[in-house]
């Protein structure tokens with residue numbers, strides 16, 4: 001079998017839920033969109049279910065699959081965008097966001113007494129949600145519709161930046177707008193859980209912190225290790241080039257190793273040398289990443305053998321700083337890993 005794997009440490013996943021729980025008294029809604037940020041929605045939902053009150057996904061299909069496995073509430077984070085999906089959310093008792101007039105106008109006049117609606121306010125991100133001036137009118141409309149519950153929500157644009165004044169403005173606007181209503185309220189994603197206690201309200205919605213992609217300074221642990229086994233070693237001479245377009249040229253005689261992982265596995269594209277680790281030692285890649293292969297300059301190190309593991313990132317890697325090397329973010333590194341990479345779960 002092809003030895004390229006994403007290892008997922010389930011006890012670190014649980015650690016992260018415990019850390020989040022220790023930081024808030026709000027209910028926890030685990031955001032498991034995009035296949036649980038690439039870690040597999042089925043595996044992850046099972047492990048974390050006991051720590052949380054509800055789940056959030058993006059697509060109806062994700063929600064319907066998950067519905068077979070859990071009785072906990074499942075929120076469709078951007079709501080319904082096809083009229084026929086309202087019937088599905090009703091039949092399966094899904095929670096859904098209402099962020100636009102299209103969604104309101106196309107909502108059937110049916111009994112939604114098994115569904116919670118989440119009314120989204122645009123507090124400054126200017127992406128989804130109703131303008132503050134529109135809020136009360138839409139709120140009244142939804143209140144009249146007799147949902148099982150009506151929750152009001154918004155989303156922060158820069159919660160990972162503690163010093164960004166925009167957070168204070170958004171939290172204040174949300175607080176002011178909702179201060180006289182008794183509904184449950186939800187504003188905080190991972191960053192806001194750690195950076196803004198006053199944003200927690202009744203339900204917090206962590207994503208990336210669960211998966212260890214950020215906030216290690218708060219006790220969050222990395223959850224993943226991406227690694228691949230050496231399948232090829234070859235000696236080359238000073239002056240020889242390696243790989244496409246000959247962009248990398250050996251400046252002395254060296255050994256080149258190959259590992260079966262490439263951008264076809266969702267690893268980010270690169271053409272300049274990047275650092276990898278083999279048996280605890282650091283090495284540089286040689287040449288452009290291929291679709292199915294990465295080549296590494298071992299220099300003169302003959303201790304490294306076919307079958308040795310190469311770590312692209314490890315359980316001690318801070319994915320947020322690592323991702324900057326690729327002009328990316330930890331969210332993208334995790335969600336891009338393709339189905340071709342085996343996922344192995346460690347207890």
Ligand SMILES: *Cc1c(COP(=O)(O)O)cnc(C)c1O
Nearest residue numbers: 031155189190191205206207208
């Ligand atoms: C993705 C998402 C979250 C989770 O964000 P993280 O930064 O991963 O914690 C929370 N709320 C909404 C509306 C989202 O779309």
